[in-house]
């Protein structure tokens with residue numbers, strides 16, 4: 041992933057150069073609460089009184105209402121809806137820094153050239169469209185307005201083998217890299233797209249990364265896409281997402297359809313939140329990307345058998361990434377209709393009614409499994425449970441998984457063993473004063489500079505959580521980390537990230553001036569706790585196996601030291 045190509049030290053430099061208060065204030069006006077804390081109404085959920093708080097010391101934000109939290113990078117990911125590399129790029133730009141690449145230096149700049157070339161080609165196709173009466177007639181026949189064609193940058197690749205080749209002769213190598221040319225056996229080249237209506241495919245930043253083409257007259261294939269290239273990965277890109285994000289700021293839902301004509305027809309009829317995959321099935325990557333922009337995804341399928349099996353594939357991709365806060369629904373059109381033909385015939389209202397009555401993931405899931413097992417007898421029910429359970433185990437743990445298991449039990453009228461971990465999680469958390477280890481870790485996460493207050497490195501202690509404390513101290517010193525926001529960055533996408541974020545947000549009520557003493561006190565208590573643990577272990581060993589001379593001496597020293 042691109043993430044790995046950006047050196048960690050650079051990300052830390054970037055976070056040091058950025059002030060999260062300025063960054064957020066530029067987008068969500070902040071008010072001052074105390075010297076280091078700011079607040080506002082949360083940009084991530086609807087509220088009347090402010091519960092969104094930003095700490096300058098910690099370089100961390102957190103909402104008491106919806107739980108949104110993170111550092112400057114997370115804010116750009118959540119608020120500007122950028123991917124991780126895009127957020128880094130944006131911060132670097134603001135800080136006036138160039139992103140160093142771990143390997144393959146200067147790869148990005150050559151991509152700029154490719155984007156620019158495809159931009160020129162798109163213009164070339166648009167001109168050709170204006171000059172082609174058959175192409176214009178075709179779009180009119182499909183009910184598309186000039187302004188929609190313009191919004192999507194539609195064009196026309198006229199018939200002929202070398203129009204692009206001749207027009208962009210000087211950039212032949214790049215034409216080939218971007219898949220605009222096909223190589224002949226004799227070493228020559230010819231145009232990939234001929235006599236087709238052309239649809240530029242844009243990435244989320246609006247760069248053209250490839251084209252789709254629909255044959256104007258008869259011919260095969262009906263639809264043709266650019267091949268995979270360094271700038272176009274089909275499993276990552278969605279047609280129409282850029283235009284959708286440009287049109288609607290708050291996206292309640294996004295509809296996934298099959299082709300570009302579907303996306304454009306829906307836009308033409310006022311449904312401006314549709315995207316299409318590009319000749320591939322929907323991937324988990326697609327869905328994760330969409331869930332950054334919305335909390336509801338509607339899959340729209342044709343009403344035939346092919347649509348049905350496409351829906352089942354989509355269901356299987358969806359299960360492992362279902363979070364509790366998102367919704368996925370499945371909508372089917374009447375036989376022999378696609379979104380394009382349906383909305384032209386029936387209009388926006390009829391289409392929206394179908395959206396409103398689309399099956400929920402749970403309904404569609406049990407319906408699908410139900411067709412494979414006969415629930416009228418016990419064997420069928422057992423098969424039903426077995427099939428369903430295999431899928432439901434793939435769901436992330438959480439409320440949704442629990443509800444699906446409950447529903448399965450109801451449907452099958454049997455008792456099923458839930459995943460073992462569920463039982464452990466169900467135990468209520470005891471509320472009590474934090475242990476020394478928890479206190480030390482929490483204060484350190486909230487004030488990484490405390491690491492410098494320890495005069496000697498800590499020895500390992502046999503206390504749960506102690507290894508993590510040592511790890512934190514090492515990372516802080518090694519990377520010169522000064523803020524919570526910079527610290528949590530070191531654990532991005534790792535399992536400890538959640539714990540760190542949770543401890544970062546605790547309001548501990550210890551006054552600013554007392555924090556250092558509190559931390560050092562906890563460390564001292566941890567040291568003696570560690571000695572006690574060791575003493576107890578040695579005493580236990582003495583009682584059963586006896587101790588060696590060295591162990592006896594060591595035990596003696598420890599006990600002496602305790603006094």
Ligand SMILES: [Zn+2]
Pocket residue numbers: 082083084085092103104105106107108
């Ligand atoms: Zn919130």
